[in-house]
Amino acid sequence: xxxxxxxxxxxxxxxxxxxxxxxxxxxxxxxxxxxxxxxxxxxxxxxxxxxxxxxxxxxxxxxxxxxxxxxxxxxxxxxxxxxxxxxxxxxxxxxxxxxxxxxxxxxxxxx
Amino acid sequence: xxxxxxxxxxxxxxxxxxxxxxxxxxxxxxxxxxxxxxxxxxxxxxxxxxxxxxxxxxxxxxxxxxxxxxxxxxxxxxxxxxxxxxxxxxxxxxxxxxxxxxxxxxxxxxxxxx
Numbered sequence: 001x002x003x004x005x006x007x008x009x010x011x012x013x014x015x016x017x018x019x020x021x022x023x024x025x026x027x028x029x030x031x032x033x034x035x036x037x038x039x040x041x042x043x044x045x046x047x048x049x050x051x052x053x054x055x056x057x058x059x060x061x062x063x064x065x066x067x068x069x070x071x072x073x074x075x076x077x078x079x080x081x082x083x084x085x086x087x088x089x090x091x092x093x094x095x096x097x098x099x100x101x102x103x104x105x106x107x108x109x110x111x
Numbered sequence: 112x113x114x115x116x117x118x119x120x121x122x123x124x125x126x127x128x129x130x131x132x133x134x135x136x137x138x139x140x141x142x143x144x145x146x147x148x149x150x151x152x153x154x155x156x157x158x159x160x161x162x163x164x165x166x167x168x169x170x171x172x173x174x175x176x177x178x179x180x181x182x183x184x185x186x187x188x189x190x191x192x193x194x195x196x197x198x199x200x201x202x203x204x205x206x207x208x209x210x211x212x213x214x215x216x217x218x219x220x221x222x223x224x225x
Contacts, residue, residue: 009151034213042201042216043154088154090214098169099144099203099214103153 002027006089006102013109017079021105023089024071033065033072036088038104043088046074079109113137117202117217124192124224132187132220134202142205143185144169144214145177147198154201160185192224 004025013019025033032050036043047056049065049072056063060079065072076083086104093100118133136143141162146154156169160179174196176188185204189196199221203214 004153041218045213045215048213090154098156098159099154099205100156101146101154103151 002091002093002100004089004091004100004102006087006105008105009103010106011108013079013107015079015081015109015111017109018075018077019079019107021074021076021087021089021107022071023073023102025089025091025100026070027091027093027100029094030067031092031094034090034092034099035063035072035074036090038086038088039084046087076107079107081109081111083107084109115202115204115215115217117200117220119220120218121221122223124189124222126193126224128192129188129190130192131189132200132202132222133184134186134217135184136202136204136215137183138204138206138215139182140204140206140215141182143179144203144205145175145185145187146201146203147171147196148201148219149198157187157200189222192222194224196222197224198222 007022034048035046047063052067060077063074086106088104089102090099115136144159145157155171158177160166163182178186202217205214206212
């Protein structure tokens with residue numbers, strides 16, 4: 001059965017801390033892994049990863065994929081209160097046009 | 112550029128009532144999806160449509176029907192709402208034919224069934 005597992009489920013940190021969010025997956029016909037940030041409403045896209053070992057970076061956020069060990073991490077450095085959100089990991093298959101989502105990691109950054 | 116638009120944003124139904132959630136995208140994407148999001152459960156796929164005229168069941172299709180009216184629109188219908196269908200519903204669209212694309216989400220519909 002295809003599945004995507006995120007850890008931790010929730011995290012509380014202080015501003016300025018660095019956090020690492022984890023996503024492991026077991027999905028047949030892997031196409032890509034995506035990270036989304038969800039605040040009050042719709043998920044907003046952060047990264048798409050298709051190749052192992054290539055880091056994607058956007059400001060204080062970065063992510064990398066390991067297709068051998070079947071996981072990805074999302075790093076956030078120098079966290080700010082605006083980073084408080086649920087971070088979702090999703091894996092897309094090559095067949096069936098389906099995205100499989102993890103349950104998300106709820107991040108709270110306190111001043 | 113509106114992207115993916117869902118209506119309504121909020122709805123309260125009585126058990127047994129029916130309603131249709133509307134979704135429209137202006138990105139000319141082939142694939143569209145309906146998800147529900149419940150606390151601790153992540154996003155679960157209800158139905159998806161790989162292209163106009165085709166629909167397929169996802170992970171949790173029971174109690175729902177869908178209609179891909181044309182390339183732009185993908186509606187989700189609850190024929191007889193149940194309290195277990197209280198959830199936040201998201202529609203998404205993707206250009207599945209492109210090599211590397213992400214799903215674009217609507218703003219969600221918060222449905223309460225009492």
